[in-house]
Amino acid sequence: MNQQLSDKTVLVTGGSRGIGRAITLAVARAGANVVSCYRQDGEHIDALAGELKNVPGDHQLVKADVTVPGEVDALVEGVRERHGRLHGIVHNAGVISHVPFGALTLDEWNRVVDTSLTAAYLVVNRALPLLSEGASVVAIGSRVATVGIPLRAHYTAAKSGLIGLVRGLTKELSPSGIRVNLVSPGMIETPEAAAKLSPEQRRAYEERYADIIAMRRFGRPEDIAGAVLFLLSEQSAYITGENINVDGGI
Numbered sequence: 001m002n003q004q005l006s007d008k009t010v011l012v013t014g015g016s017r018g019i020g021r022a023i024t025l026a027v028a029r030a031g032a033n034v035v036s037c038y039r040q041d042g043e044h045i046d047a048l049a050g051e052l053k054n055v056p057g058d059h060q061l062v063k064a065d066v067t068v069p070g071e072v073d074a075l076v077e078g079v080r081e082r083h084g085r086l087h088g089i090v091h092n093a094g095v096i097s098h099v100p101f102g103a104l105t106l107d108e109w110n111r112v113v114d115t116s117l118t119a120a121y122l123v124v125n126r127a128l129p130l131l132s133e134g135a136s137v138v139a140i141g142s143r144v145a146t147v148g149i150p151l152r153a154h155y156t157a158a159k160s161g162l163i164g165l166v167r168g169l170t171k172e173l174s175p176s177g178i179r180v181n182l183v184s185p186g187m188i189e190t191p192e193a194a195a196k197l198s199p200e201q202r203r204a205y206e207e208r209y210a211d212i213i214a215m216r217r218f219g220r221p222e223d224i225a226g227a228v229l230f231l232l233s234e235q236s237a238y239i240t241g242e243n244i245n246v247d248g249g250i
Contacts, residue, residue, distance in 0.1 A: 004233045006031035009083040011075075013037050013066050013123055014093030016048055018190035019140065022221030023090055023228050024048065028055040030229055032088070035079050037064040039093075057084070066093050068117040069126075086130040086234045091120045094138040094158070098151040109154045116158035120165060133177030136232045139166055140224070141184040143247045159184075163243055170241030179240040183227045186247025189218040205218045214249025 005027060015024040015036030021044075024036040034052070038045060038061060045061060052059040060082070064075040079086060094116040099108060120139055131137075144152065145159035162182060169180040187209055210216065227246050230236050 003031035004125055004205060004229065004235070005088070008087035008232075009035070009079070009085065010030045010088035010090065010232060011035045011037075011079060011086055011123070011127065012090045013119065014039075015060065016045055017092075017103060019185065019188060019221045019224045020092040021048060022225040023092060023102070025051060025055070026222070026225035026229055027088075027090070028057055028059055028230065030233075031057070032232075033058040033083060034084075035060045035062060035075075037062045037075055037093075039063070039065050052120055057133065065093075066123055067114040070203045072119075072122045072126050076123075076130065078238055079127070080130055084130075085132060086127055087135050089124060089127055089131070089135075090140070090228055090232070091123055091138070093119055094140065096152065096155050099154070101153045104154060112154040113158045113161070117161040117165065120162060124169065129218055131173075131178050134234075135178045136236070137169065137173075137178065137180045138228050139180075139182050140228075141182045141199045141243065143184050143186040143245055143250060145184060166243070174240045179231075179236070181229065181236075181240060182230045182243040184243055184245045184247070185219060185224050186245065186250045187213060187218045188221060188224060190221055212250055213247070217248065219246060219248055 010023050010027045010032045012020060014020040016038035024034055028034045049061055062075055064071045066072055095112055098109060124137055139162045141162045142159040144156050144162060148156050166180050166182045173180055224246055227244055
């Protein structure tokens, strides 16, 4: 088992499904103590907890809505009391919807922007006292942030905002030895997304993107987790302020 994060403590937001789940497990298997937060209870939480029990380390799954300042404060205080400090933060929490711009309500705009962007501010801001030289902050963005996509103006704006946040934090935190980077997935296939498609929709989806992705396949959550592990580890000790596209060559 790869132990490149041995004895480190990493906080993962939105860490119970899809990409977040893969990151949580990969970080734990790399030797870190993982605190992974989630918003909704369900069988997926029980299943993830069962897997983490088989991985050495002090791992926690904490229910917390990272758009609520009080819940973020409680999450970070729990980390401080149990672990003392943080060596890494992965902000993966995010939501998406498909809405024509003319029909986009302020409530839906706020829901999407708050979860992806404002929550990143809240988590890093509150956890900053627990970070010290050598720590790594990784935000999960999206390839669409720089190209745009119909019906997702709110999502694209939120992910684009993460690029600016990362660049700003890079200039402010990197002199203290805290690195800040972004991983931007392309078309990633998750069990949750696949379950929502009929066989006909699935075929149409594959045909639509077959000629766009150079590697001729959709990405897997583990592909994103691998990039995140690299940015959390000392192998990337001189990398900060970067936006790494993990998109199969779109």
